[in-house]
Amino acid sequence: xxxxxxxxxxxxxxxxxxxxxxxxxxxxxxxxxxxxxxxxxxxxxxxxxxxxxxxxxxxxxxxxxxxxxxxxxxxxxxxxxxxxxxxxxxxxxxxxxxxxxxxxxxxxxxxxxxxxxxxxxxxxxxxxxxxxxxxxxxxxxxxxxxxxxxxxxxxxxxxxxxxxxxxxxxxxxxxxxxxxxxxxxxxxxxxxxxxxxxxxxxxxxxxxxxxxxxxxxxxxxxxxxxxxxxxxxxxxxxxxxxxxxxxxxxxxxxxxxxxxxxxxxxxxxxxxxxxxxxxxxxxxxxxxxxxxxxxxxxxxxxxxxxxxxxxxxxxxxxxxxxxxxxxxxxxxxxxxxxxxxxxxxxxxxxxxxxxxxxxxxxxxxxxxxxxxxxxxxxxxxxxxxxxxxxxxxxxxxxxxxxxxxxxxxxxxxxxxxxxxxxxxxxxxxxxxxxxxxxxxxxxxxxxxxxxxxxxxxxxxxxxxxxxxxxxxxxxxxxxxxxxxxxxxxxxxxxxxxxxxxxxxxxxxxxxxxxxxxxxxxxxxxxxxxxxxxxxxxxxxxxxxxxxxxxxxxxxxxxxxxxxxxxxxxxxxxxxxxxxxxxxxxxxxxxxxxxxxxxxxxxxxxxxxxxxxxxxxxxxxxxxxxxxxxxxxxxxxxxxxxxxxxxxxxxxxxxxxxxxxxxxxxxxxxxxxxxxxxxxxxxxxxxxxxxxxxxxxxxxxxxxxxxxxxxxxxxxxxxxxxxxx
Amino acid sequence: xxxxxxxxxxxxxxxxxxxxxxxxxxxxxxxxxxxxxxxxxxxxxxxxxxxxxxxxxxxxxxxxxxxxxxxxxxxxxxxxxxxxxxxxxxxxxxxxxxxxxxxxxxxxxxxxxxxxxxxxxxxxxxxxxxxxxxxxxxxxxxxxxxxxxxxxxxxxxxxxxxxxxxxxxxxxxxxxxxxxxxxxxxxxxxxxxxxxxxxxxxx
Numbered sequence: 001x002x003x004x005x006x007x008x009x010x011x012x013x014x015x016x017x018x019x020x021x022x023x024x025x026x027x028x029x030x031x032x033x034x035x036x037x038x039x040x041x042x043x044x045x046x047x048x049x050x051x052x053x054x055x056x057x058x059x060x061x062x063x064x065x066x067x068x069x070x071x072x073x074x075x076x077x078x079x080x081x082x083x084x085x086x087x088x089x090x091x092x093x094x095x096x097x098x099x100x101x102x103x104x105x106x107x108x109x110x111x112x113x114x115x116x117x118x119x120x121x122x123x124x125x126x127x128x129x130x131x132x133x134x135x136x137x138x139x140x141x142x143x144x145x146x147x148x149x150x151x152x153x154x155x156x157x158x159x160x161x162x163x164x165x166x167x168x169x170x171x172x173x174x175x176x177x178x179x180x181x182x183x184x185x186x187x188x189x190x191x192x193x194x195x196x197x198x199x200x201x202x203x204x205x206x207x208x209x210x211x212x213x214x215x216x217x218x219x220x221x222x223x224x225x226x227x228x229x230x231x232x233x234x235x236x237x238x239x240x241x242x243x244x245x246x247x248x249x250x251x252x253x254x255x256x257x258x259x260x261x262x263x264x265x266x267x268x269x270x271x272x273x274x275x276x277x278x279x280x281x282x283x284x285x286x287x288x289x290x291x292x293x294x295x296x297x298x299x300x301x302x303x304x305x306x307x308x309x310x311x312x313x314x315x316x317x318x319x320x321x322x323x324x325x326x327x328x329x330x331x332x333x334x335x336x337x338x339x340x341x342x343x344x345x346x347x348x349x350x351x352x353x354x355x356x357x358x359x360x361x362x363x364x365x366x367x368x369x370x371x372x373x374x375x376x377x378x379x380x381x382x383x384x385x386x387x388x389x390x391x392x393x394x395x396x397x398x399x400x401x402x403x404x405x406x407x408x409x410x411x412x413x414x415x416x417x418x419x420x421x422x423x424x425x426x427x428x429x430x431x432x433x434x435x436x437x438x439x440x441x442x443x444x445x446x447x448x449x450x451x452x453x454x455x456x457x458x459x460x461x462x463x464x465x466x467x468x469x470x471x472x473x474x475x476x477x478x479x480x481x482x483x484x485x486x487x488x489x490x491x492x493x494x495x496x497x498x499x500x501x502x503x504x505x506x507x508x509x510x511x512x513x514x515x516x517x518x519x520x521x522x523x524x525x526x527x528x529x530x531x532x533x534x535x536x537x538x539x540x541x542x543x544x545x546x547x548x549x550x551x552x553x554x555x556x557x558x559x560x561x562x563x564x565x566x567x568x569x570x571x572x573x574x575x576x577x578x579x580x581x582x583x584x585x586x587x588x589x590x591x592x593x594x595x596x597x598x599x600x601x602x603x604x605x606x607x608x609x610x611x612x613x614x615x616x617x618x619x620x621x622x623x624x625x626x627x628x629x630x631x632x633x634x635x636x637x638x639x640x641x642x643x644x645x646x647x648x649x650x651x652x653x654x655x656x657x658x659x660x661x662x663x664x665x666x667x668x669x670x671x672x673x674x675x676x677x678x679x680x681x682x683x684x685x686x687x688x689x690x691x692x693x694x695x696x697x698x699x700x701x702x703x704x705x706x707x708x709x710x711x712x713x714x715x716x717x718x719x720x721x722x723x724x
Numbered sequence: 725x726x727x728x729x730x731x732x733x734x735x736x737x738x739x740x741x742x743x744x745x746x747x748x749x750x751x752x753x754x755x756x757x758x759x760x761x762x763x764x765x766x767x768x769x770x771x772x773x774x775x776x777x778x779x780x781x782x783x784x785x786x787x788x789x790x791x792x793x794x795x796x797x798x799x800x801x802x803x804x805x806x807x808x809x810x811x812x813x814x815x816x817x818x819x820x821x822x823x824x825x826x827x828x829x830x831x832x833x834x835x836x837x838x839x840x841x842x843x844x845x846x847x848x849x850x851x852x853x854x855x856x857x858x859x860x861x862x863x864x865x866x867x868x869x870x871x872x873x874x875x876x877x878x879x880x881x882x883x884x885x886x887x888x889x890x891x892x893x894x895x896x897x898x899x900x901x902x903x904x905x906x907x908x909x910x911x912x913x914x915x916x917x918x919x920x921x922x923x924x925x926x927x
Binding site: 023026027041077133134135136139152153154155157158159162178179181182183185186189190193194210212218219220221223224226227244245246248249250252253260262263264265266267268269270271272273275276277278284285286287 | 846873893897900902
């Protein structure tokens with residue numbers, strides 16, 4: 001709990017940090033379009049991403065062979081290759097090398113490995129003069145900060161702050177003028193390059209075929225670091241290995257475009273074997289063969305490579321595309337959403353393997369699972385999925401914190417208790433309730449309802465109303481069992497009624513298995529697989545007994561969770577087949593209805609009318625892949641005209657419990673959504689997910705009162721009423 | 725040392741490269757602040773180089789020769805114009821850091837990214853293209869490949885060992901407030917003199 005507070009405090013600090021918000025905010029605004037523009041002349045982007053993924057998987061499958069070949073080819077050409085188990089070994093090797101070779105001055109170009117192992121500290125302690133030459137890295141070294149972004153480490157600083165650090169370093173007044181600052185850095189570091197005994201660089205890739213390393217940079221410092229000093233050391237993690245020279249082409253076409261929206265960085269360099277350098281000997285310039293070392297670092301990477309689920313992290317090319325589209329990262333940056341060295345979504349996973357689970361757990365709840373990162377990752381890594389898997393493993397090994405454990409096992413997994421509590425809440429909320437909303441909460445809870453009204457628990461949940469709403473049909477075409485999910489049951493029962501009306505209108509009989517409960521997603525998302533399984537079994541039994549042709553859910557998260565019951569229970573022989581059979585029957589409401597309407601010729605564009613904008617739920621769009629059909633339903637609805645909002649597919653900020661537990665983060669994300677809705681001039685914001693319903697209704701009520709939220713089911717049902 | 729990589733032009737993919745790709749290369753290169761001076765002959769190249777060097781008010785230059793520079797009589801022209809020119813390895817080591825301009829040749833260009841490709845194993849090639857504030861690269865304008873993957877088809881055949889660079893415009897950074905600044909540790913100006921009538925093969 002103490003840690004929690006400190007995280008909350010740090011989140012608040014970053015949200016209030018105007019420099020960070022401005023810099024990151026501006027970047028987040030422009031990045032998606034800039035990236036898309038950069039990829040315009042890559043006609044087969046999906047193929048290229050798949051090529052990278054397959055290449056990396058192949059490398060992992062033969063990792064020992066590839067690493068051995070890389071070493072052999074490099075050594076054949078005169079490079080000394082050292083395989084280091086951990087940071088301690090790297091530092092010992094380097095310090096010994098410096099002693100042996102009389103190295104006093106070192107220049108470094110960007111290397112995340114060097115930060116991972118705290119190399120600068122080791123050099124300082126050994127009395128060696130070592131300088132960062134990458135501008136961003138040098139700035140944060142002067143500031144005493146960690147990098148807040150993997151590609152732009154100093155993005156959290158303003159020119160004024162940089163000028164202050166430079167002025168201190170150079171003992172003179174340096175004005176906060178950016179071109180001037182850059183020139184000052186060039187002049188100041190130039191001598192360092194020319195006088196250094198040793199240059200240390202990272203590597204963006206290492207080619208087994210000829211023992212070459214690649215450097216993808218813009219400033220020119222890596223070229224100097226790898227040219228001027230008489231010793232060149234390359235620090236490289238195992239994940240950089242690729243089999244052939246031609247494989248580097250795949251990386252070079254993806255990395256710059258993803259990282260900085262450039263077609264190519266100013267310098268993309270490949271070095272195979274030591275190259276000549278010029279040294280002064282006896283007053284004359286003499287050409288000598290450089291001494292070249294490559295250090296291949298494990299530090300936890302090899303454990304990931306052997307893990308069936310986590311070997312995926314080798315597909316990371318360190319482009320930071322995931323950070324750039326992450327709704328949470330782009331609000332608070334890497335100092336909070338980050339570990340010791342690596343930040344953002346992929347950073348959390350790397351932190352788990354390279355720093356340990358304890359560090360991972362400090363930040364893991366910051367991933368809201370919106371899956372935007374999966375759309376842009378060049379290596380197609382399932383970042384949110386891996387984070388969830390880490391939570392599962394953590395719970396399996398260490399269990400849940402007691403309050404959560406008690407809540408999950410005794411409430412969520414116990415339908416009667418859960419529903420009783422909800423009914424009690426519908427009574428207890430009365431002093432604060434204003435119709436369907438809770439607009440004001442007392443005292444210390446007041447902040448919770450400040451920019452977003454909370455939904456009231458309904459007087460009569462859906463399950464109590466069902467019998468009256470569902471029609472008896474003579475010769476129904478199908479029998480559907482309705483899986484409402486807890487939110488639609490207890491908070492938006494009218495929407496549940498709309499779903500029933502729309503299905504009945506399609507001559508589909510609807511039943512509501514009363515033994516159904518929460519789908520289990522909130523529990524599963526936090527890693528409690530055992531409770532999730534218990535809940536799954538309850539729901540499978542409830543829906544088996546319904547003997548329906550199809551199971552309809554009007555919430556994509558519930559749909560997805562139910563779909564996964566087959567996988568979840570696959571190791572339980574009594575349930576595996578049953579769960580699989582049922583999962584196959586589950587359909588999401590909008591896509592199901594759109595299909596039926598299309599068959600019946602009811603999906604034609606209407607004459608238009610009120611402006612309706614549509615918010616894509618993360619799970620609807622990026623898990624179920626449904627985004628065309630809901631729009632078609634709106635366009636076909638009488639009296640409705642679809643207008644698109646900016647970033648329609650960006651998360652609303654709810655993400656289940658996150659929206660309440662991390663309200664500080666949820667609100668700015670919600671605000672962006674509110675601004676985008678407002679800008680469309682629409683009267684209605686249509687959604688298709690229960691979680692989004694809560695968040696968007698609450699936000700509109702406080703921030704954009706002229707606009708109403710409606711589930712697509714409600715729009716369709718209203719039109720059916722009008723027709724009567 | 726560089727035997728395997730000596731004749732890159734022999735390995736350019738038949739039928740895939742040519743001057744018809746130059747406009748695309750030029751557009752993309754200019755978009756990232758590279759300066760492209762396309763000339764019809766080695767004689768025009770000489771003039772373009774002289775004009776440039778004079779506009780810089782350059783006093784000192786370092787150069788690594790190539791066939792195009794030789795055909796253009798570039799070195800004689802620079803010396804005649806009163807520029808102090810160093811072309812030997814030891815001289816380049818001594819003077820590159822204080823030279824006003826560095827001159828070298830590049831092997832081919834890539835249209836997809838607006839890049840040129842430099843064979844830079846020889847240390848002097850790297851010194852002249854890294855240290856002076858202006859880098860001038862001589863290019864045969866017919867040697868433009870479509871894309872990065874085509875370049876790697878060539879590398880697959882010639883890159884046994886050594887130092888290769890794609891160069892795409894001058895050095896740059898956006899590390900401070902994401903504001904783009906041209907010219908950091910590498911050159912702040914990158915000029916390509918692209919010669920049309922390069923006079924055939926052989927280097």
